[in-house]
Each structure stands twice: as C-alpha cells, then as structure tokens.
Amino acid sequence: MIEWLLKRAGVPIHHHEVKNIRRDGGYYILDEQYRCRYLVGAGGTNCPVYRSFFRQEQTSVSGQNNMI
Numbered sequence: 001m002i003e004w005l006l007k008r009a010g011v012p013i014h015h016h017e018v019k020n021i022r023r024d025g026g027y028y029i030l031d032e033q034y035r036c037r038y039l040v041g042a043g044g045t046n047c048p049v050y051r052s053f054f055r056q057e058q059t060s061v062s063g064q065n066n067m068i
C-alpha cells in the first residue's frame, strides 16, 4: 500500500534500515547517508524516530529497565 502511494507521488524510493538519526542545524542526518529537513516516523513499535527523539527511558524503583 505504502509503495503504491509513494509511486503515485512520483518520488524516489530508497530502502534502508535506519540505525542512527541525529540533528544537524535544521536537518536530520540518517546514518550519515541521508539528510532531510522533515522526517516522518512510521517505523511501528521499533520506530527509530520515536526511539531517538520521543522515548523517555523508564527505570523502575530498583533501577532495572522496564519493557515499554
């Protein structure tokens, strides 16, 4: 479905598993290979956008990491 929508939009499609995202000025840098001003996070439960910019690490009272 998403491929169909992207093809209709007529934009280039790159398949790439994102490992690292960082900010650089007004840009997002993905794995030192891609650069963009706007980034949409749609990676499901392991979304790297969520992981990098929105997830707050939670620790329990005993200091162990919780599953989120």
Ligand SMILES: Cc1cc2nc3c(=O)[nH]c(=O)nc-3n(C[C@H](O)[C@H](O)[C@H](O)COP(=O)(O)OP(=O)(O)OC[C@H]3O[C@@H](n4cnc5c(N)ncnc54)[C@H](O)[C@@H]3O)c2cc1C
Pocket: 016, 017, 018, 019, 042, 043, 044, 045, 046, 047, 048
């Ligand atoms: C077994 C099962 C049954 C389900 N049944 C139902 C149901 O009956 N009804 C219902 O409403 N929901 C159901 N769900 C939930 C539903 O699948 C999800 O809510 C929905 O798919 C979420 O859509 P999404 O686009 O956010 O993420 P996803 O569909 O998970 O898509 C995420 C995409 O991001 C890609 N991606 C992930 N990490 C990276 C990365 N680092 N770099 C590049 N790409 C990446 C993945 O390859 C994937 O293509 C079910 C889920 C499971 C596991």
